[in-house]
Amino acid sequence: MKLKKFLRIIEGLPVYPVIYDSDRTILSLPPIINGARSAITLQTKNVLIGCTTIDLTKEKIVLNTMVSMLSVYCKRKFEVEPVEVICSNGESCVSPDLSSFYMEVPLTKNTDWIGVSLDASQVTSLLIKMQLCEEQISSDNKSIIGVHVPPTRSDVLEACDVAKSG
Numbered sequence: 123m124k125l126k127k128f129l130r131i132i133e134g135l136p137v138y139p140v141i142y143d144s145d146r147t148i149l150s151l152p153p154i155i156n157g158a159r160s161a162i163t164l165q166t167k168n169v170l171i172g173c174t175t176i177d178l179t180k181e182k183i184v185l186n187t188m189v190s191m192l193s194v195y196c197k198r199k200f201e202v203e204p205v206e207v208i209c210s211n212g213e214s215c216v217s218p219d220l221s222s223f224y225m226e227v228p229l230t231k232n233t234d235w236i237g238v239s240l241d242a243s244q245v246t247s248l249l250i251k252m253q254l255c256e257e258q259i260s261s262d263n264k265s266i267i268g269v270h271v272p273p274t275r276s277d278v279l280e281a282c283d284v285a286k287s288g
Contacts (some may be wrong), residue, residue: 137210139174167197170205182219186273189218220273227281229265235285242267254284 132138141150152174162169171192173185193200204216229242240248242265249255254269271278278284 141172183276185218186220190220190274222270222272225269225271225281227267227269227284229267231281231285235282254278
């Protein structure tokens, strides 16, 4: 009876998500219910973090953020085991994808966009504090900042976002 009010969410759909283990025991039928077998207690040692949505980009942002933030509590901090996800169309992928991406941003773009005069070491120091920068490289007498964007910084998509991310 408790589920009745939620069944309308998947009613009439040709397919709906289900999470099950290797024995095909249903662990969750999102967004309807999670199974008792997957309930978290104080004795829980392994956690499967699931995220269900119709927008894959938003799903990746939410999942990457949750996994990254909760991984600090792992027995071996920040160790995450990926899982293979099989979609309704038969395609599969590995999730979560916690890879970072790299971009090079000219120093002048960072300082001009925010209207301050800072040298490369000052900008690099600030970007390190924001978990965005690991190095400074120079090319043709122009300072270039190497930026590694981690999966927890979904707000950084291009060079202008680096200057505005603080």
